[in-house]
Amino acid sequence: MSRTSHFIVAVLALCGFAPVGPVAAADPILKQAEAERPAFMETWQQLVDIDTGTGDKEGLAHVEGILVDRLKALGADVAVEPAAAGVAGNNIVATLKGSGDRNFLLMVHYDTVFGEGEAAARPFRVENDRAYGPGVADAKGGLATIVHALAILKALDFDGYGTLTVLFNPDEEKGSTGSRDKIAELAKQQDYVFSYEPPDSDAVTVATNGINYVFLDVKGRSSHAGSAPEEGRNAIIELAHQLLQLNDLGDADKGTTVNWTIVHGGAKRNIIPEVASAEGDMRYSDIGEYDRVLNEAQGIVEDHLIPDTTVEFRIQQGRPPLPKNPASMALAERAQDIYRQTGHDLDAIAMRFGTDAGYAYVPDSETPAVLETMGIVGGGLHSPDEFADATSVVPRLYLSARMIMDLSRSNEGVARP
Ligand SMILES: [Zn+2]
Structure with a gap:
């Protein structure tokens, strides 16, 4: 949690709003996000405790099996396709069909930068609200966020989206050469694309390098x-x-x-x-x-x-940018309104990293609207000190679930061409 958000919580409390408690009681989605937390933590541990360094066929296949089972249990049609260009691992594509007309892609990678033996040497653990372990934020927290945001929708019996597509790719840490075409192909069919890299504070990202x-x-x-x-x-x-x-x-x-x-x-x-x-x-x-x-x-x-x-x-x-654009900004504003319901402020930032959001962005087109860093807040990425903020789990689950629900229902916001 950033210093800014501590400040905002304090101000709200002084003004007589006790942000999380009463809002949670009034908001069934936030309540469901809170109920989902224990299951999220289990999934998170399970994913972090298996090494999936880019190119690690065995580890990637192990995690693929877990993710495919989870997605099927959520009612999705799941297709597993070998990554292109001889890259190890598969692209996992899951689709849920709903009753509405807005199409969403939720995507993140399941490879990490860490080699074999890393998970055994420093397995998942939580200390003082910080979670540790290889890839805990980048991006296993993102995988778990997608799976459990879908679980929240299912628990609430919500199917107001047109299609909900999930893409988990196995090669982001080496440039996504085996998945970039798939990302671009799927993204073109969407109204909205959310990518689940970790932000380093309470933030969503509207532009990447x-x-x-x-x-x-x-x-x-x-x-x-x-x-x-x-x-x-x-x-x-x-x-x-x-x-x-x-x-x-x-x-x-x-x-x-x-x-x-x-x-x-x-x-x-x-x-x-x-x-x-x-x-x-x-x-x-x-x-x-x-x-x-x-x-x-x-x-x-x-x-x-x-x-x-x-x-x-x-x-x-190499990776193209997600340039500053009005559609991403509009999505970020909506995310900020939603996140406020959890008692936290949310920044809309541009970041210097390059991410797969760049492959999803279609130049000179209003769709899809792309939003990056929808994952769990974390820091120290690509180092043994990598951590994730375990207090961000509920707000982040709520953000994803609520974004899908609100955007499915609304005809304003980001307009369809
Ligand atoms: Zn990443």
């Missing part, structure tokens, strides 16, 4: 550094010149960063190097920044320090 990889290749001419250095064209010196020229490709106002992080060059101490290269990391949220950086850099590299060298700059595209 895209990731690109930048490359610089310099070709010069080799010669003996002792007997004929003047005949060589030193690729390393030219690379150094280019890196200094290309050190400013970012744009702080647009949130674009370009950082050179790897250099290669040279073979022997007595040879003028023929080739040198560099690689770097680009983050951006404005889709136009790919072309801007490419054009700018290609212009800059025409200026050489060492004559007779060739220089090539290129960009390889």
Whole structure:
């Protein structure tokens, strides 16, 4: 829970509202979310205690079996399809058909960054309202949130949605190469997409960064550094010149960063190097920044320090961004109204990470409306100190269930085209 939300709770209490108790009593959905908590904790423990590092076929299959059983028990049709591109594990796609006309996709990954033996070494535990264990927040808390939000809807006999589709993918931590096409294909059929990565405070995310990889290749001419250095064209010196020229490709106002992080060059101490290269990391949220950086850099590299060298700059595209957009903002506002019912404030944030929400977003289209970090609040991701805030379980379950119910019923909010 963030400091802000403590403050808000305190203010509400002073104003005479005791936020959680009476609201809970009055709100059957919140009551059901509270009733669901013990079952959530059991599922959470079960999922965290099985290693599912990306590529760990056995562990991924074990958790797949658990998730498929859960989804079937909730009444869903479940299809299991091998991830593309030879990636280990399956994409799990579950569908529930309802009586309404709004379509939802709830998605998150079931792989983690942790290797075999990690779960045995530090199994799931809760201490002072913090849960620990490999992937406890990223994203096993998200898996459990989806499963138990559906359980809440079932317990309340709610089927007012058109379709509710669930996608669990096995490869997010290595770039989702085996699931990105599936995400994009499913997302196009939806009105709303919720992604369940963990926020680091009481927040939902309306924009995520895209990731690109930048490359610089310099070709010069080799010669003996002792007997004929003047005949060589030193690729390393030219690379150094280019890196200094290309050190400013970012744009702080647009949130674009370009950082050179790897250099290669040279073979022997007595040879003028023929080739040198560099690689770097680009983050951006404005889709136009790919072309801007490419054009700018290609212009800059025409200026050489060492004559007779060739220089090539290129960009390889990684995860696309979820850019700031009105549909995500409208969803976040609705989420904020709902979350307030739990006595907590909710921030709408842009984050610097890239996530699968980028694959779900369709440029120049009002649908689907995409919202990220619907999972359990947590921190220390990808480290042994990873934790999740166990007090966020009920508010987060409530948020998901109530969002689906409210959006299914309403014809305003995010309009269909
Ligand atoms: Zn994640």
